[in-house]
Amino acid sequence: MKKAVFPGSFDPITLGHQDIISRALPLFDEIVIAIGINDDKKYMFTLEERLQFIKDTFKNEPKITVTTYKGLTIDYCKEVNADYMLRGLRNPADFEFEKAIAQTNRKLSGIDTLFLLTSAETSYISSSIVRDVLRNGGDYTILVPDSVRVK
Numbered sequence: 001m002k003k004a005v006f007p008g009s010f011d012p013i014t015l016g017h018q019d020i021i022s023r024a025l026p027l028f029d030e031i032v033i034a035i036g037i038n039d040d041k042k043y044m045f046t047l048e049e050r051l052q053f054i055k056d057t058f059k060n061e062p063k064i065t066v067t068t069y070k071g072l073t074i075d076y077c078k079e080v081n082a083d084y085m086l087r088g089l090r091n092p093a094d095f096e097f098e099k100a101i102a103q104t105n106r107k108l109s110g111i112d113t114l115f116l117l118t119s120a121e122t123s124y125i126s127s128s129i130v131r132d133v134l135r136n137g138g139d140y141t142i143l144v145p146d147s148v149r150v151k
Helices: 015-027 047-057 073-079 092-109 127-135
Strands: 003-008 030-037 064-070 084-089 112-117
Touching (some): 003 015, 003 073, 015 030, 015 084, 030 047, 030 073, 047 064, 064 073, 073 084, 092 112
Parallel strands (some): 003 030, 084 112
């Protein structure tokens, strides 16, 4: 069974995240969407809200599990017996950053990282852009799955 962990803060999940996950589904028997908990980071959405956004987005997909974790992502991957880590790339800067992390993770754990390029339609979207649009009263709904709605 091929299992991948797709880690992130997902503050909030975006259409870019959804695109990567949906396109990766045929490649794996299970994808664990893992929300990393960093007590030093200030989030716009609570952990519970982020979990619910993702669960609602993929509620009809049995191959997806949504969890949280603390500590090193590779330790969590080992804990859940994941074969791969899944990451999305939007641009060359993402690649350079993610490449160094992937090489370190492989050296420390033997776990390979699979990179998927975001689709052209979503490559400009990031959670930080969504948060900025939200803070300034813009229409963020065109950047996120329907499950992400602020009341």
